Amino acid sequence: MANKLRIGIIGTGGIAHAHAGAYKRFEDVEVVAGADIVPGKARKFLDEFGWAKADAYETHEELCARKDIDAVSVCTYNSTHAVCTVAALNSGKHVLLEKPMAVTIEQGLDILRAEKKSGKIVTIGFQPRYGQNFRRVKEIISSGALGDVYYVQTGGGRRRGIPGGTFIDKDKAGVGALADIGCYALDFALNSIGYPRPLTVSAVAHDHFGKNPKYYPNPDAFSVDDFSAAFIRLEGGITLDFRMTWAMHMDTTGDFIFLGKEGGLKVKQPNLELWGGAWDGTVGDITLYHDVLGYPTSTPIPIVRDEKGDLFGSKVRAFVDAVKTGGPAPIPTSQIIYNQAIIDGIIRSATAGREVDVTFKL
């Protein structure tokens, strides 16, 4: 096919394989380069996908310097999301950036400024957005069935599920469970109610499991949070009650609940004890609580039990389509900067031991 979209992949570790797998299935794109700071890793990765003609680099700067690349996937660990994304934008490339957007709010704002200056698109890789049940929750709330929503509680968490690799290293991941699976819970909660602006955060964070050899085999390497909880004030008088964990002596930190003036919605997690932060888009039962003729009534909402959709393929395809049609970004930074402000606020508040302001100026 003529005029294929020319793609580069920055960071060729675990998740880059999912991006590459999707790009490989699309006939209108071509992966022409990869970069990873680990010597030889990008070459091996490109060869694995049969892209022998694609060029391998050991810095993101070299890949970004290429004038013939239209768009990149940034699949590095969290601490280098901003530097790679800004470099790609400054060299005129659209970006599909893995979640979380960044580690700090300053890094998130750097991305927004570079995006605005470049006129290119940045979309953030929250694939659960493409799940049918997730969409259904947003549709129910948007329909007005709950009236004005004034309180949201995130649920889920894992009984045992601390990952390894770069996820537990503060220099690389920056943040632990909060940025790994917590950002999905925040996106689900905030997206379902239209992404209101966060105002303040009061939070705690712990590392009781990661630092205990009884529960984690490599406690000396563990330098991030494994649990955090926060009370977040959102614009419009809405409260977000957040909790997320990689490990606990409990099956769940609760259900997702949305309380509105005319109705409530409960979204259960699909499997107690092992929940991926809804990264795979699956949910358990969804129930609408409302009054019928004055009688408090509970109505089960039909859900798709076995989500067969290719959520990863959908997110990469949505990015490609947006680039080809001139936008807008399917999951825009104008929303996700609020997710980032909350993550940043949780870290700051937990460190300071008090509520913090999370409003910002661009």
Ligand SMILES: NC(=O)c1ccc[n+]([C@@H]2O[C@H](COP(=O)([O-])OP(=O)(O)OC[C@H]3O[C@@H](n4cnc5c(N)ncnc54)[C@H](O)[C@@H]3O)[C@@H](O)[C@H]2O)c1
């Ligand atoms: N959407 C999802 O379902 C999903 C799943 C897993 C991970 N992720 C996200 O993807 C990101 C990467 O996770 P992973 O599991 O692939 O980690 P990983 O450690 O396996 O891979 C990251 C790679 O980036 C490389 N890298 C870091 N800085 C670089 C730079 N400046 N230039 C070039 N390469 C660089 C590292 O050497 C490493 O190979 C994380 O932000 C994570 O949150 C998303």
